[in-house]
Amino acid sequence: MQEQPLLCPSSTGTTGNLVIGKVHADDTVTLLEQPQPVTDELMAAKQADVSMESQYRFAGKCIKSGCNQWDGKGCGVIKLLSAINQALPVDEDLKPCAIRSRCRWYSQENKRACSLCKFVITDYESKGAYFVEVSVLK
Ligand code: SF4
Numbered sequence: 001m002q003e004q005p006l007l008c009p010s011s012t013g014t015t016g017n018l019v020i021g022k023v024h025a026d027d028t029v030t031l032l033e034q035p036q037p038v039t040d041e042l043m044a045a046k047q048a049d050v051s052m053e054s055q056y057r058f059a060g061k062c063i064k065s066g067c068n069q070w071d072g073k074g075c076g077v078i079k080l081l082s083a084i085n086q087a088l089p090v091d092e093d094l095k096p097c098a099i100r101s102r103c104r105w106y107s108q109e110n111k112r113a114c115s116l117c118k119f120v121i122t123d124y125e126s127k128g129a130y131f132v133e134v135s136v137l138k
Contacts (some may be wrong), residue, residue: 006104008067010077010122011060013038013052020099021057029057029118035098053123062104078105081116091115 011017018035019042036042038058046052062075069076090111097114100106105113 004102006062006107007059007099007102008062008075008104009057009059009099009117010105010120011058012122013043013046013056013058014060015040015043017058017060018099019056020059023055023057023121027119027121029120031057031095031097031117033096033098035059051123054121057120057122059099059103074108075104078109078113078116081120082109082112085116088112088115 007018009020013019015038017038019032019038020035021029021031023029043052046055052058064070065072067075071079091114092111094100094111094114097103097106097117100114103113105117109116
């Protein structure tokens with residue numbers, strides 16, 4: 001049986017992807033217990049001047065070399081976040097995550113990815129918080 005592709009946990013809010021988290025006012029993210037499909041209703045409810053990716057986190061198929069963040073071997077986003085946040089303690093007691101078994105970031109960085117995940121806002125253009133040391137954001 002063919003293995004299912006890994007999922008990018010910082011994908012776009014487009015039909016076919018899953019809503020996996022909500023961005024809060026303090027710029028942290030809470031993951032949903034049960035991911036929800038991106039529906040036309042959700043798309044229609046979007047505020048015109050605010051991107052979906054600054055309000056929610058989405059999971060979608062990791063397209064590897066089809067993505068600008070692919071560095072030839074893996075996702076460059078989680079590699080960079082991990083590298084610049086080495087001082088961040090790794091959560092040993094992970095909260096459940098519905099996509100962990102297929103998460104690209106977890107497959108590369110294991111628990112460190114999950115420790116960083118709650119600070120990642122996909123639309124960094126709007127929030128300016130993506131590549132910042134997460135310790136600054138707390
Ligand atoms: S990095 Fe961890 S918490 Fe975030 S989506 Fe992947 S498995 Fe879930």
